[in-house]
Amino acid sequence: MTSSSPPAIEARGLVKTFGSNRAVDGVDLTVAPGTVYGLLGPNGAGKTTTVKLLATLLRPDGGEARVFGHDVAAEPDTVRGLISLTGQYASVDEDLTGTENLVLLSRLLGHSKARARSRAADLLDAFGLAEAAGRQAKGYSGGMRRRLDIAASLLSTPRLLFLDEPTTGLDPRSRNQVWDIVRAVVAQGTTVLLTTQYLDEADQLASRIAVIDRGRVVAEGTKGDLKASVGLGSVHVRLRDAARREEAAALLAPVLGSDPHRENDPVALSVRIEPGEPGSAGSATGTATAVAADRSAAALRALADAGIVVDTFSLGQPSLDEVFLVLTDRPATTEESAA
Amino acid sequence: MSTVDAASPAAPAGPPAGDAPATADIARILLADPPPARPTAWSASVTFGWRAVLKIKHVPEQLFDVTLFPIMMTLMFTYLFGGALAGSTTAYLQFFLPGILVSSIAMITMYTGVSINTDIEKGVFDRFRTLPIWRPAPMVGYLLGDLLRYLIAAVVIVTMGLVLGFRPAGGLAGVAAGVAVLLVFCFAFSWVWTMFGLLLRSEKSVMGVSMMVLMPLTFLSSTYVDPATMPGWLEAFVEVNPITLVVDCVRSLCAGTPDAGELVAVAAVSAGFVAVFGPVTMRLYNRK
Numbered sequence: 001m002t003s004s005s006p007p008a009i010e011a012r013g014l015v016k017t018f019g020s021n022r023a024v025d026g027v028d029l030t031v032a033p034g035t036v037y038g039l040l041g042p043n044g045a046g047k048t049t050t051v052k053l054l055a056t057l058l059r060p061d062g063g064e065a066r067v068f069g070h071d072v073a074a075e076p077d078t079v080r081g082l083i084s085l086t087g088q089y090a091s092v093d094e095d096l097t098g099t100e101n102l103v104l105l106s107r108l109l110g111h112s113k114a115r116a117r118s119r120a121a122d123l124l125d126a127f128g129l130a131e132a133a134g135r136q137a138k139g140y141s142g143g144m145r146r147r148l149d150i151a152a153s154l155l156s157t158p159r160l161l162f163l164d165e166p167t168t169g170l171d172p173r174s175r176n177q178v179w180d181i182v183r184a185v186v187a188q189g190t191t192v193l194l195t196t197q198y199l200d201e202a203d204q205l206a207s208r209i210a211v212i213d214r215g216r217v218v219a220e221g222t223k224g225d226l227k228a229s230v231g232l233g234s235v236h237v238r239l240r241d242a243a244r245r246e247e248a249a250a251l252l253a254p255v256l257g258s259d260p261h262r263e264n265d266p267v268a269l270s271v272r273i274e275p276g277e278p279g280s281a282g283s284a285t286g287t288a289t290a291v292a293a294d295r296s297a298a299a300l301r302a303l304a305d306a307g308i309v310v311d312t313f314s315l316g317q318p319s320l321d322e323v324f325l326v327l328t329d330r331p332a333t334t335e336e337s338a339a
Numbered sequence: 340m341s342t343v344d345a346a347s348p349a350a351p352a353g354p355p356a357g358d359a360p361a362t363a364d365i366a367r368i369l370l371a372d373p374p375p376a377r378p379t380a381w382s383a384s385v386t387f388g389w390r391a392v393l394k395i396k397h398v399p400e401q402l403f404d405v406t407l408f409p410i411m412m413t414l415m416f417t418y419l420f421g422g423a424l425a426g427s428t429t430a431y432l433q434f435f436l437p438g439i440l441v442s443s444i445a446m447i448t449m450y451t452g453v454s455i456n457t458d459i460e461k462g463v464f465d466r467f468r469t470l471p472i473w474r475p476a477p478m479v480g481y482l483l484g485d486l487l488r489y490l491i492a493a494v495v496i497v498t499m500g501l502v503l504g505f506r507p508a509g510g511l512a513g514v515a516a517g518v519a520v521l522l523v524f525c526f527a528f529s530w531v532w533t534m535f536g537l538l539l540r541s542e543k544s545v546m547g548v549s550m551m552v553l554m555p556l557t558f559l560s561s562t563y564v565d566p567a568t569m570p571g572w573l574e575a576f577v578e579v580n581p582i583t584l585v586v587d588c589v590r591s592l593c594a595g596t597p598d599a600g601e602l603v604a605v606a607a608v609s610a611g612f613v614a615v616f617g618p619v620t621m622r623l624y625n626r627k
Contacts, residue, residue: 052465055469056469057465057468077471078471080469080470080471081377081471084469085466085469086466087462087465087466088462089461089462090462091462091463092463092466093463094461095393095394095397095398096390096393096394096397104386104389105466105470107378107386108386108387108470108472108476109375109377109378109470109471110374110375110376110377110378110382112375115375119368122364122371123365125361125364126360126362126364126365126367126368127360127361128359128360147360152466154365154368154369156374157369157370177359177360180360180362181360181362181365184360184362184363184365184366188366188369188370
């Protein structure tokens with residue numbers, strides 16, 4: 001993609017209110033074409049409402065949004081020609097069979113009868129639903145329904161695909177299947193906006209992530225940016241001798257830059273690695289990892305020099321979990337962040 | 340969308356086993372098709388009509404209302420009123436059958452609102468509303484599917500009538516013309532129910548409102564008795580009741596004495612229903 005092509009999504013100050021509830025309260029988003037963008041947030045954060053605004057299902061009360069340069073409020077029909085939506089609750093017709101669902105939607109997109117049938121059959125095959133093709137969707141398992149749902153969104157080869165919590169309620173295997181599908185779709189140039197409450201899902205699929213809470217974007221950036229914003233990770237050690245824990249804690253604190261946490265286990269300590277000079281962590285994951293590795297090595301050396309025996313040692317990467325808690329538990333005052 | 344070259348690898352998964360999705364195939368399918376031209380308004384509506392027919396196929400129980408209800412209505416009123424009003428049930432049938440044909444099917448139109456009300460809450464409607472199609476197509480599709488139901492009901496009622504002794508002077512052609520006029524009217528009249536289906540919150544309230552509207556409309560009409568026998572104020576209402584206009588028109592057609600004035604009146608009333616309730620329905624649909 002050239003840099004001159006418009007972003008797949010560009011939203012500025014999007015607002016949607018329901019009565020006194022500001023469900024979406026000034027959301028800004030920029031999604032580059034051909035990428036997976038994760039919208040991460042707890043239930044009720046405004047993820048689905050944001051998707052509905054972008055997918056022309058709701059009209060914004062304020063702000064504006066463009067999909068490939070087309071305004072969602074002024075040119076909804078053009079936008080609809082570019083997008084597909086897989087809603088949070090299965091957006092297939094449960095009374096119809098898998099084949100009927102796909103043929104119906106295919107016909108509505110303008111495919112001829114013959115083309116609609118063959119495309120439906122191809123997709124059902126590719127999605128592992130060939131055997132269930134003739135059964136009503138109400139008898140499908142959660143994973144099958146979700147796959148049918150996503151297949152229905154691919155009948156038109158959309159340029160932008162909205163996936164609203166695509167794996168909520170799925171077992172791990174079905175979840176992996178959905179992830180594989182998303183990767184295959186993106187590999188062909190479709191842009192995906194994914195909402196999820198699962199951090200590992202955003203971590204697995206998305207190249208950029210916006211953390212959304214109470215209708216606002218509280219953080220935005222690459223996975224590396226977000227992780228770096230909460231520190232470099234943590235060092236966990238288990239000592240041979242519980243009596244020397246305080247001594248070890250006193251040694252680790254200055255090396256790693258934070259106060260060690262004494263765990264319930266009397267021989268265990270965990271210490272967050274703080275960047276030496278604040279802000280020097282860098283935004284690239286590589287740099288942050290290197291810094292974290294250096295610090296941990298120094299920490300181990302300090303313990304060894306003092307003759308404190310370490311039974312186990314581990315370096316934990318900061319998880320999106322930590323990012324999420326840090327960002328959303330805190331009153332949402334830090335609107336600006338990485339990026 | 341072919342900025343991606345064909346050599347770009349899909350996920351390096353092995354051959355898919357069992358129900359696993361085949362990512363390489365997905366990639367191939369996505370690249371295979373140039374986007375088709377958009378469907379016409381008519382084609383999209385007919386596709387939604389096909390959806391309604393499929394639903395009848397999968398849930399045939401929903402045809403009870405268009406088969407048993409009309410049979411019950413026809414039998415009940417023929418034997419209840421026949422002797423008293425016309426001396427014999429056969430004599431009454433000649434007057435009554437076209438009327439009950441219209442009234443029964445007008446009653447059945449209310450299920451349009453009920454089914455829209457339950458359907459619209461489902462996720463699949465969000466999908467329909469993000470499709471680049473003629474906006475009223477889903478609503479028109481419902482009504483097209485319902486026309487099939489009305490046609491079934493009409494065939495049931497006319498067959499019942501013939502068995503009981505109904506002998507229309509207009510013959511098959513007259514009856515068919517009558518049914519055709521009735522279907523046109525019902526299509527137009529149903530926009531009232533699409534509106535209520537979208538406006539009201541629950542299925543029950545849709546039913547309630549529908550009955551409130553339909554009971555007076557169908558009973559205070561020329562269906563059961565000649566309006567000339569009614570008190571003046573009631574006759575005045577009955578004469579302008581759209582159901583009366585349709586009953587009179589269908590009656591003339593069945594009797595083989597079509598009346599241009601009646602046909603024009605039904606056409607005008609039908610156009611009026613679409614012109615008023617169509618736009619209101621679409622406003623509600625777009626806002627939902």
